[in-house]
Amino acid sequence: xLGRTRLFLYIAVLLxxxxxxxxxxxxxxxxQALGQYRDLSLETRERIExxxxxxxxxxxxxxxxxxxxxxxxxxRDLAAAQHETPMxxxxxxxxxAEVLExxxxxxFDEGGFTYLLKxxxxxxxxxxxxxxxxxxxxxxxxFGEGEVGQTYLFKKDQTYLESRVSYYTTLNAxxxxxxxxxxxxSTMEQAFGKPLQWQETQxxxxxxxxxxxxxxxxxxxxxxxxxxxxxxxxxGANHIKAMTGGSGEKANIFNPGVLPPATSVDFCxxxxxxxxxxxxxxxxxxIIDVRFQPYRLENSRCWRAGADARITCVACHDPHRPLVRDxxxxxxxxxxxxxxxxxxxxxxxxxxxxxxxxxxxVSCHMPKYVVPQARASFTDHDIxxxxxxxxxxx
Ligand code: HEC
Ligand code: HEC
Ligand code: HEC
Ligand code: HEC
Ligand code: HEC
Ligand code: HEC
Ligand code: HEC
Numbered sequence: 001x002l003g004r005t006r007l008f009l010y011i012a013v014l015l016x017x018x019x020x021x022x023x024x025x026x027x028x029x030x031x032q033a034l035g036q037y038r039d040l041s042l043e044t045r046e047r048i049e050x051x052x053x054x055x056x057x058x059x060x061x062x063x064x065x066x067x068x069x070x071x072x073x074x075x076r077d078l079a080a081a082q083h084e085t086p087m088x089x090x091x092x093x094x095x096x097a098e099v100l101e102x103x104x105x106x107x108f109d110e111g112g113f114t115y116l117l118k119x120x121x122x123x124x125x126x127x128x129x130x131x132x133x134x135x136x137x138x139x140x141x142x143f144g145e146g147e148v149g150q151t152y153l154f155k156k157d158q159t160y161l162e163s164r165v166s167y168y169t170t171l172n173a174x175x176x177x178x179x180x181x182x183x184x185x186s187t188m189e190q191a192f193g194k195p196l197q198w199q200e201t202q203x204x205x206x207x208x209x210x211x212x213x214x215x216x217x218x219x220x221x222x223x224x225x226x227x228x229x230x231x232x233x234x235x236g237a238n239h240i241k242a243m244t245g246g247s248g249e250k251a252n253i254f255n256p257g258v259l260p261p262a263t264s265v266d267f268c269x270x271x272x273x274x275x276x277x278x279x280x281x282x283x284x285x286x287i288i289d290v291r292f293q294p295y296r297l298e299n300s301r302c303w304r305a306g307a308d309a310r311i312t313c314v315a316c317h318d319p320h321r322p323l324v325r326d327x328x329x330x331x332x333x334x335x336x337x338x339x340x341x342x343x344x345x346x347x348x349x350x351x352x353x354x355x356x357x358x359x360x361x362v363s364c365h366m367p368k369y370v371v372p373q374a375r376a377s378f379t380d381h382d383i384x385x386x387x388x389x390x391x392x393x394x
Contacts, residue, residue, distance in 0.1 A: 306345025
């Protein structure tokens with residue numbers, strides 16, 4: 001017995017000495033790698049600690065931001081197009097949410113609880129009943145524009161709650177919000193929804209609204225709904241001053257177009273989650289991974305051959321315009337590399353050519369999978385050869 005205790009002690013002491021130095025070593029070798037090659041996927045947490053602008057970062061002061069409507073005065077066409085995107089509509093006040101306008105009375109029943117989500121001239125209220133006990137709460141935010149679904153937030157005392165029921169487009173009805181408890185709630189409180197931790201609330205608004213945190217202070221009440229210009233480009237007051245103040249001045253605004261490929265993908269990953277965010281999380285997520293496009297994309301062989309501007313998010317998607325649904329338009333992206341004699345990434349030999357087809361590439365190589373939690377299908381950005389009957393590779 002004593003021998004074993006001593007052995008444990010030895011191991012414990014050894015670990016105490018080795019682990020910190022191992023951590024320092026890992027950090028050092030990582031920093032070295034980064035020093036040589038800054039263009040690697042990083043965790044969003046790290047990106048935000050770096051100086052300068054990054055989406056979801058909240059250190060800029062409110063006075064550095066322009067009025068959200070000001071950008072449209074000069075960038076008229078771009079703004080008109082951006083206002084049609086799901087990103088622009090990702091976070092709304094209930095009286096502005098198209099889903100609620102179309103469905104003013106949504107109901108749901110679960111284990112003795114009845115739910116009514118009612119919208120009208122007095123706003124939107126969530127009413128929960130059990131027997132003779134009936135309570136209502138005013139909904140303050142609707143998150144998700146409804147392409148997939150919409151979840152509701154309301155404030156009780158100083159805490160935000162995420163509604164237990166969400167609208168799902170494929171069901172055209174309410175159902176249990178993804179990520180919430182699966183067993184029937186035992187109290188009215190639980191039936192309304194899940195209280196969010198302060199940190200959860202802040203990041204929820206950081207990804208679905210603009211300017212919810214300024215000077216590192218979170219103030220949901222004055223957040224600008226949706227992902228608007230300054231959620232991606234950062235504060236724009238100085239830019240407007242420069243653009244109206246005469247010629248020869250610098251644009252004075254963050255242009256993500258200049259970012260190297262991996263950094264550019266991390267930029268979208270500030271909200272869509274970066275490869276490093278998912279990898280270092282080390283949670284086995286399974287099929288839900290398909291929602292984290294940067295992670296899937298960077299796992300593909302197209303990316304692993306070497307980061308290349310032809311395969312970043314913005315190579316295929318214009319963030320100012322709605323998602324292009326005609327799959328043949330993506331052929332030109334694939335063919336920018338997969339054409340006879342063309343080199344890509346760090347490869348010495350030209351890239352491979354498809355023997356099966358010369359068009360509609362993504363229909364075979366970027367399959368769609370239903371994510372049960374979201375009750376919707378998503379496109380797998382891990383570009384690869386898929387044979388009929390292949391299972392989702394985790
Ligand atoms: C007074 C007119 C005006 C307003 C208002 C304005 N811009 Fe601009 N913006 C310009 C002009 C002019 C340029 C440079 C020409 C060009 O590239 O379109 C420019 C360029 C840009 C660029 C590219 C910068 C670069 O480095 O190439 C971005 C990004 C941008 N604007 C974003 C915004 C955002 C966001 C807002 C709102 C906060 C805004 N602009 C408001 C006139 C304006
Ligand atoms: C500030 C956070 C944020 C950033 C940065 C961001 N996104 Fe998004 N994006 C969202 C949210 C939130 C949604 C979900 C919209 C919804 O369905 O409500 C979304 C949805 C989308 C969609 C789906 C549109 C559809 O029709 O379903 C595309 C495509 C997209 N984003 C591309 C990009 C690209 C490309 C970038 C980088 C240039 C980017 N996003 C950066 C938050 C962000
Ligand atoms: C790190 C950024 C981030 C955070 C934090 C975040 N979201 Fe999202 N959310 C997204 C993005 C990006 C999408 C679009 C995903 C896609 O289309 O692949 C999305 C999609 C959604 C949707 C659309 C339905 C669906 O399942 O796609 C809802 C509803 C939603 N979010 C609600 C919330 C709520 C409520 C919170 C906070 C409690 C939250 N989100 C926190 C980035 C975020
Ligand atoms: C989801 C993030 C996102 C949002 C929201 C967004 N932009 Fe951009 N914007 C980008 C990215 C990424 C680029 C670089 C695109 C590229 O290089 O292909 C860019 C480029 C630009 C440019 C330079 C265009 C050029 O041709 O060089 C201007 C101007 C601009 N954006 C203005 C705006 C305005 C105005 C809004 C709001 C109406 C807006 N952006 C909203 C991500 C965004
Ligand atoms: C930046 C250049 C680039 C782009 C853009 C690109 N690929 Fe690739 N892709 C590569 C490289 C490099 C490889 C590694 C294998 C090789 O060709 O030598 C690869 C590999 C593949 C493979 C083989 C994967 C495997 O597991 O064996 C397929 C299939 C593929 N790409 C399809 C596509 C499709 C479809 C598109 C468009 C949606 C696309 N690629 C876009 C560079 C690219
Ligand atoms: C090689 C082209 C290509 C690249 C690169 C690419 N996408 Fe996509 N993306 C697509 C296609 C194709 C669809 C499906 C369009 C449709 O459904 O009609 C799509 C769909 C999406 C959607 C809608 C939800 C879904 O999963 O169907 C989002 C969000 C998205 N992409 C974000 C991103 C982000 C973020 C990046 C960068 C990591 C990225 N995409 C890189 C081609 C691309
Ligand atoms: C009808 C489905 C289908 C379409 C459409 C299609 N592919 Fe393929 N592709 C396949 C299959 C299946 C294979 C594997 C063939 C094999 O194993 O011999 C393949 C193989 C490949 C490979 C690997 C070749 C190699 O020798 O390693 C690449 C790269 C590729 N496709 C790219 C593309 C591109 C780019 C397009 C569009 C121009 C495209 N594919 C359109 C089904 C398709």
